[in-house]
Amino acid sequence: MPEGDTVWRSCRRLDDVLAGRVLTRCELRVPQLATTDLTGVAVRAVVSRGKHQLFRFANGYTLHTHFRMEGTWRTFERGRAWSGGQEFQIRAVLATAEHDAVGYRLPVVELLPTAEEDTVVGHLGPDLLGPDWDLDEAVRRVTAQPERTIGEALLDQRNLAGIGTLYRSELLFLQGLHPRTPVRQVPDLRRVLQRGQQLLHANRWRTQQSTTGDLRQGRSHYVFERPGKPCRRCRTPILTEEFGPRGQERRSYWCPRCQPLR
Ligand SMILES: [Zn+2]
Numbered sequence: 001m002p003e004g005d006t007v008w009r010s011c012r013r014l015d016d017v018l019a020g021r022v023l024t025r026c027e028l029r030v031p032q033l034a035t036t037d038l039t040g041v042a043v044r045a046v047v048s049r050g051k052h053q054l055f056r057f058a059n060g061y062t063l064h065t066h067f068r069m070e071g072t073w074r075t076f077e078r079g080r081a082w083s084g085g086q087e088f089q090i091r092a093v094l095a096t097a098e099h100d101a102v103g104y105r106l107p108v109v110e111l112l113p114t115a116e117e118d119t120v121v122g123h124l125g126p127d128l129l130g131p132d133w134d135l136d137e138a139v140r141r142v143t144a145q146p147e148r149t150i151g152e153a154l155l156d157q158r159n160l161a162g163i164g165t166l167y168r169s170e171l172l173f174l175q176g177l178h179p180r181t182p183v184r185q186v187p188d189l190r191r192v193l194q195r196g197q198q199l200l201h202a203n204r205w206r207t208q209q210s211t212t213g214d215l216r217q218g219r220s221h222y223v224f225e226r227p228g229k230p231c232r233r234c235r236t237p238i239l240t241e242e243f244g245p246r247g248q249e250r251r252s253y254w255c256p257r258c259q260p261l262r
Contacts, residue, residue, distance in 0.1 A: 002067045004162020005200045008129045011048040017099040018043040025095035030109045049121040050161025064120050066108035076100045128162035128197045138193050151179030169224040169253040170211035171196045178261040179252040223253040231255040
C-alpha cells in the first residue's frame with residue numbers, strides 16, 4: 001500500500017515533466033473515458049492530496065487517480081522503453097513532446113471539473129504533506145471518536161491524510177503504543193500526530209523509506225514486515241495481526257514489550 005510520501009514524490013515528478021506542457025497523446029483506458037481525448041490540452045499542475053493524485057488541465061478539468069494497493073505512475077523520456085507492468089495493466093497514458101507518463105494498475109481513473117475536486121478529496125482530513133497541514137484539526141478529528149483504536153484512527157484518511165500501514169506500525173512503535181490502544185488512552189495524541197507528519201516529511205524525497213534513520217536493506221524499519229524477528233530495542237519477537245473495520249482489515253506489527261496494551 002503506497003504511503004502519502006510515495007504519492008507526494010510521484011506527483012512532484014509528474015508535475016516536473018507535465019506542468020506547463022501540452023499533451024501530444026492521451027489515452028484513458030477505462031470504459032467510461034475510452035473516447036475522452038485531451039490531446040492538445042495543456043497541463044496546469046499535478047498535485048497530491050493525501051494519497052490521491054490530481055492532474056489539473058487548462059480546459060478546466062481534473063484527472064483524478066488513486067493507487068489503492070498496487071497502482072503506480074511512471075515517467076519516461078521520449079523513446080525510452082516503458083517499464084512498470086504489463087501492457088494490459090496500463091490505465092492511462094499522458095505524453096508531451098519530451099516525456100511519457102504511464103499509469104499502471106490504477107483502480108481509480110476519472111475526469112471531473114476542477115471546480116468539483118472536493119467531491120473526490122473533500123472528505124480527507126488535513127494532508128500530512130500538504131501546504132495546509134493542520135495539526136489542531138487532525139487532533140480534533142481523531143479525538144472525535146475516543147473509543148476507536150489508535151491503529152484504525154491513523155489509517156482513516158478522513159482524520160488525517162497520508163498514513164498507510166508502514167507509517168502506522170512504525171509510528172506506534174516509536175511512541176510505545178499498542179495498535180489497539182483506544183484513542184482516549186493515548187497519553188499525548190498531539191505528539192503522536194506531529195511525529196507522524198515528521199516521519200513522512202523526512203522521507204518524502206527518498207525511494208527507500210526509513211524510520212530508523214538507517215537506509216540499509218533490512219534495517220530501515222523497527223517492526224513493519226518483521227514478524228517473529230527480534231525487536232531492535234528489546235529482542236522480543238515482533239507480533240502481527242490484521243484488524244480494522246470488516247472488509248478493511250489491515251496488517252499491523254508491534255513489539256509486545258515496547259508497546260504493551262494499556
Ligand atoms: Zn521491544
